[in-house]
Amino acid sequence: xxxxxxxxxxxxxxxxxxxxxxxxxxxxxxxxxxxxxxxxxxxxxxxxxxxxxxxxxxxxxxxxxxxxxxxxxxxxxxxxxxxxxxxxxxxxxxxxxxxxxxxxxxxxxxxxxxxxxxxxxxxxxxxxxxxxxxxxxxxxxxxxxxxxxxxxxxxxxxxxxxxxxxxxxxxxxxxxxxxxxxxxxxxxxxxxxxxxxxxxxxxxxxxxxxxxxxxxxxxxxxxxxxxxxxxxxxxxxxxxxxxxxxxxxxxxxxxxxxxxxxxxxxxxxxxxxxxxxxxxxxxxxxxxxxxxxxxxxxxxxxxxxxxxxxxxxxxxxxxxxxxxxxxxxxxxxxxxxxxxxxxxxxxxxxxxxxxxxxxxxxxxxxxxxxxxxxxxxxxxxxxxxxxxxxxxxxxxxxxxxxxxxxxxxxxxxxxxxxxxxxxxxxxxxxxxxxxxxxxxxxxxxxxxxxxxxxxxxxxxxxxxxxxxxxxxxxxxxxxxxxxxxxxxxxxxxxxxxxxxxxxxxxxxxxxxxxxxxxxx
Amino acid sequence: xxxxxxxxxxxxxxxxxxxxxxxxxxxxxxxxxxxxxxxxxxxxxxxxxxxxxxxxxxxxxxxxxxxxxxxxxxxxxxxxxxxxxxxxxxxxxxxxxxxxxxxxxxxxxxxxxxxxxxxxxxxxxxxxxxxxxxxxxxxxxxxxxxxxxxxxxxxxxxxxxxxxxxxxxxxxxxxxxxxxxxxxxxxxxxxxxxxxxxxxxxxxxxxxxxxxxxxxxxxxxxxxxxxxxxxxxxxxxxxxxxxxxxxxxxxxxxxxxxxxxxxxxxxxxxxxxxxxxxxxxxxxxxxxxxxxxxxxxxxxxxxxxxxxxxxxxxxxxxxxxxxxxxxxxxxxxxxxxxxxxxxxxxxxxxxxxxxxxxxxxxxxxxxxxxxxxxxx
Numbered sequence: 035x036x037x038x039x040x041x042x043x044x045x046x047x048x049x050x051x052x053x054x055x056x057x058x059x060x061x062x063x064x065x066x067x068x069x070x071x072x073x074x075x076x077x078x079x080x081x082x083x084x085x086x087x088x089x090x091x092x093x094x095x096x097x098x099x100x101x102x103x104x105x106x107x108x109x110x111x112x113x114x115x116x117x118x119x120x121x122x123x124x125x126x127x128x129x130x131x132x133x134x135x136x137x138x139x140x141x142x143x144x145x146x147x148x149x150x151x152x153x154x155x156x157x158x159x160x161x162x163x164x165x166x167x168x169x170x171x172x173x174x175x176x177x178x179x180x181x182x183x184x185x186x187x188x189x190x191x192x193x194x195x196x197x198x199x200x201x202x203x204x205x206x207x208x209x210x211x212x213x214x215x216x217x218x219x220x221x222x223x224x225x226x227x228x229x230x231x232x233x234x235x236x237x238x239x240x241x242x243x244x245x246x247x248x249x250x251x252x253x254x255x256x257x258x259x260x261x262x263x264x265x266x267x268x269x270x271x272x273x274x275x276x277x278x279x280x281x282x283x284x285x286x287x288x289x290x291x292x293x294x295x296x297x298x299x300x301x302x303x304x305x306x307x308x309x310x311x312x313x314x315x316x317x318x319x320x321x322x323x324x325x326x327x328x329x330x331x332x333x334x335x336x337x338x339x340x341x342x343x344x345x346x347x348x349x350x351x352x353x354x355x356x357x358x359x360x361x362x363x364x365x366x367x368x369x370x371x372x373x374x375x376x377x378x379x380x381x382x383x384x385x386x387x388x389x390x391x392x393x394x395x396x397x398x399x400x401x402x403x404x405x406x407x408x409x410x411x412x413x414x415x416x417x418x419x420x421x422x423x424x425x426x427x428x429x430x431x432x433x434x435x436x437x438x439x440x441x442x443x444x445x446x447x448x449x450x451x452x453x454x455x456x457x458x459x460x461x462x463x464x465x466x467x468x469x470x471x472x473x474x475x476x477x478x479x480x481x482x483x484x485x486x487x488x489x490x491x492x493x494x495x496x497x498x499x500x501x502x503x504x505x506x507x508x509x510x511x512x513x514x515x516x517x518x519x520x521x522x523x524x525x526x527x528x529x530x531x532x533x534x535x536x537x538x539x540x541x542x543x544x545x546x547x548x549x550x551x552x553x554x
Numbered sequence: 555x556x557x558x559x560x561x562x563x564x565x566x567x568x569x570x571x572x573x574x575x576x577x578x579x580x581x582x583x584x585x586x587x588x589x590x591x592x593x594x595x596x597x598x599x600x601x602x603x604x605x606x607x608x609x610x611x612x613x614x615x616x617x618x619x620x621x622x623x624x625x626x627x628x629x630x631x632x633x634x635x636x637x638x639x640x641x642x643x644x645x646x647x648x649x650x651x652x653x654x655x656x657x658x659x660x661x662x663x664x665x666x667x668x669x670x671x672x673x674x675x676x677x678x679x680x681x682x683x684x685x686x687x688x689x690x691x692x693x694x695x696x697x698x699x700x701x702x703x704x705x706x707x708x709x710x711x712x713x714x715x716x717x718x719x720x721x722x723x724x725x726x727x728x729x730x731x732x733x734x735x736x737x738x739x740x741x742x743x744x745x746x747x748x749x750x751x752x753x754x755x756x757x758x759x760x761x762x763x764x765x766x767x768x769x770x771x772x773x774x775x776x777x778x779x780x781x782x783x784x785x786x787x788x789x790x791x792x793x794x795x796x797x798x799x800x801x802x803x804x805x806x807x808x809x810x811x812x813x814x815x816x817x818x819x820x821x822x823x824x825x826x827x828x829x830x831x832x833x834x835x836x837x838x839x840x841x842x843x844x845x846x847x848x849x850x851x852x853x854x855x856x857x858x859x860x861x862x863x864x865x866x867x868x869x870x871x872x873x874x875x876x877x878x879x880x881x882x883x884x885x886x887x888x889x890x891x892x893x894x895x896x897x898x899x900x901x902x903x904x905x906x907x908x909x910x911x912x913x914x915x916x917x918x919x920x921x922x923x924x925x926x927x928x929x930x
Contacts (some may be wrong), residue, residue: 366796386787397795
């Protein structure tokens with residue numbers, strides 16, 4: 035009886051990517067017919083990989099998949115669709131210049147005399163399904179013009195029109211406003227009542243509690259168990275999600291913070307989807323200390339860093355470094371203030387991929403007098419600078435002329451770190467400095483950051499890696515929903531459970547407690 | 555041989571293979587369409603440098619020098635495109651600016667009275683300044699308003715052409731002549747031939763080659779060239795690094811405009827006696843071909859320009875001496891482009907080189923690490 039009810043069984047799934055990262059380790063996962071099942075876990079826990087395997091986008095290294103009790107090999111999304119599995123990706127896969135109806139029937143468009151697309155029929159199909167599944171859309175609108183919430187409905191309809199009985203939604207609420215989220219939930223529940231099975235990938239506790247029947251928690255590529263949503267508390271979920279497997283220790287002396295180097299006050303920002311990403315964020319960073327920002331990704335940390343380096347402009351608020359306002363300032367002026375940034379997205383901001391290591395490490399200083407002789411570059415000085423940095427920062431490369439994109443992820447990050455740390459910044463902003471890189475490079479970079487702060491620089495460390503942010507920071511703030519919800523002056527006594535509760539929005543401190551991080 | 559050098563060699567060979575394959579395609583088409591395919595091929599491939607006489611084949615110096623002369627303007631337009639494309643600015647305005655450079659050079663050549671030597675320099679410099687100023691238009695439209703420089707510069711070509719024609723027709727025309735043309739240039743403004751044998755191979759070619767060196771140094775040995783290349787590779791990176799991206803975008807196009815202006819004026823004062831261009835001269839378009847063949851590297855520009863000039867001459871001779879039309883050049887060029895642009899062409903072989911290099915590097919690193927381990 036129980037067996038019949040299981041539409042999907044994934045047994046002993048392991049996945050090792052070509053770069054050696056083991057994203058799934060012996061994961062078991064089952065879906066009952068007609069349930070809403072959450073997969074929870076932090077970024078990098080392996081949720082998306084597991085679902086990509088189910089949807090045929092990735093092949094498991096080992097393990098077995100059964101759909102409706104039959105063993106299957108899902109080697110492509112087409113195969114998954116034919117098995118009745120549909121997926122709505124976090125980043126929508128729609129053609130912006132086509133209408134909603136055209137997107138819905140894309141690849142299976144009804145035709146007139148087998149040649150011309152029957153657009154009228156396409157609209158009919160779209161409308162019919164929209165009514166049937168109770169998803170309100172405008173079939174004639176161009177996708178580029180419709181709001182995010184509607185795009186998501188189009189994606190869901192696309193899957194349903196193709197006959198999906200099992201819907202995988204990858205962090206569906208990450209891009210939605212509160213109203214859109216509650217609308218989505220109503221629709222999902224109505225789909226469930228019609229017999230559809232829904233997988234819901236998320237790390238937002240409240241939502242999960244609200245609409246799911248069961249949940250599977252993942253951490254570090256492993257399943258931490260399956261639970262009935264009603265029988266597990268939010269605290270317990272948070273403990274299972276963010277607990278640390280290995281506690282990593284960083285040896286550092288006690289911080290001796292001196293004067294304020296970065297002063298952020300009342301920063302506010304609403305993104306173009308009308309989502310409030312920063313809500314009255316105020317804090318200060320002092321010389322000689324590492325201030326960490328912990329939080330689950332997507333709670334405003336990225337936007338905050340963008341504002342500090344003028345890669346985006348806030349709606350209100352001020353940012354001062356060494357007493358000088360940074361808002362609206364070109365990056366060369368910001369760098370002149372002694373601010374440097376290890377960016378989160380190293381491939382977009384951190385490097386020029388087809389340029390050489392040498393060209394990458396001098397990008398912030400190539401105009402300096404010592405590197406120029408008259409109108410020409412002083413190549414000798416430039417070679418010397420790059421050779422020194424390659425040695426000092428232990429960049430493994432054939433030569434300074436090697437293209438950066440030929441290096442491993444860890445060494446690419448060392449190129450970025452070499453440039454940003456060697457400029458002797460008074461303030462270093464390190465955004466996810468060790469994400470996705472090997473253990474050796476991680477340790478090296480962490481030690482470099484500690485050394486920099488002990489030599490008197492201020493460091494703002496943003497990291498979604500709880501281990502890193504607790505061990506590396508001297509004091510710590512937690513961001514949730516665009517706000518600072520907690521400030522801990524000392525990280526020594528912090529434990530994962532407390533942190534988890536703040537990070538997932540279960541608790542927050544009083545305004546007086548939080549305001550201490552302004553040191554005024 | 556070091557692995558980097560092997561990759562470079564591979565790239566050169568790949569270019570040669572692309573050209574070879576394109577010529578094979580052309581040969582096949584000639585055999586399909588022509589009644590005298592061998593004659594056509596003979597003129598296409600050898601005609602530009604060899605004369606066929608009853609007594610045998612003789613190296614044709616005059617024809618060869620004509621080809622060199624034809625390279626001069628396309629070296630400049632090729633360099634201009636190299637600089638602009640390196641900054642990822644797909645400015646196609648070189649065509650109009652070359653015509654304008656020729657016009658400005660011509661006017662100063664007609665109406666200024668200066669000593670020879672100084673006269674040419676003033677004409678060329680003026681053409682450079684005007685060329686640079688005109689390119690400010692698409693550059694500033696891009697930086698200030700976000701308008702695509704490709705569209706604005708392309709349209710600008712025709713605006714420039716018709717403005718020039720207007721002034722040529724109504725202000726500067728020599729009414730004593732049957733065709734619309736300007737008065738003749740002063741002898742002091744003419745750029746002299748290197749050898750006076752009617753090939754019109756002037757000192758302009760030497761100036762062009764000097765500019766090849768200057769632009770190569772500019773792109774790879776100065777902070778401005780560096781900034782241009784970084785903006786071209788990754789604009790977000792350039793901005794984050796503190797490079798003033800807007801200024802660099804403008805700079806690259808102004809330099810492109812100056813080079814085009816210089817090229818136009820040298821061409822006009824070297825190979826003509828009066829200004830008589832009634833339409834866009836076409837050197838700007840060829841410049842794009844040249845820059846693509848040279849992979850935006852100034853050093854390879856003369857080679858690419860020579861190849862295009864040779865091909866052009868070969869097609870001319872083929873169309874005169876056989877039944878294959880001149881338009882064959884478009885097919886050959888298109889085929890070369892196709893093979894050149896196709897990243898996947900011989901990619902498997904390239905991948906093998908990369909993989910082998912990577913494996914060897916890893917082995918070396920491991921060896922080094924274990925050696926260090928033993929030492930410490």
